[in-house]
Amino acid sequence: MEKFWTSNKPILGLRHFVLVNEIKEKVESIFLMVSVIDSEVNLKITHKELLNNCNWEKGWIDMPKDESITKDYRKYKSLRRDKVAKKIVISDDSIFNIS
Numbered sequence: 001m002e003k004f005w006t007s008n009k010p011i012l013g014l015r016h017f018v019l020v021n022e023i024k025e026k027v028e029s030i031f032l033m034v035s036v037i038d039s040e041v042n043l044k045i046t047h048k049e050l051l052n053n054c055n056w057e058k059g060w061i062d063m064p065k066d067e068s069i070t071k072d073y074r075k076y077k078s079l080r081r082d083k084v085a086k087k088i089v090i091s092d093d094s095i096f097n098i099s
Helices: 071-079
Strands: 004-011 014-025 028-035 042-046 056-058
Touching: none
Parallel strands: none
Antiparallel strands: 004 014, 004 056, 014 028, 028 042
């Protein structure tokens, strides 16, 4: 499975993500995606959602900074200044597990 993905639409103002974990829930795989810019911007999506060409592109697409980090990200960060980030758990076999 490709590890690097670009969202076709900004998610909280960011577009470049890394797949860091796969979780088996019931009958489907759920993937934990984390922004390469900010680990607070993370999401869980299904295998079907990830492979939908309307939502995601494999790899990191080169784009101007104002398209990859939008003003929505600055707005999100200004609202989150006093919040504590969620803990991200990376599986032992993830290529991003460096412990």
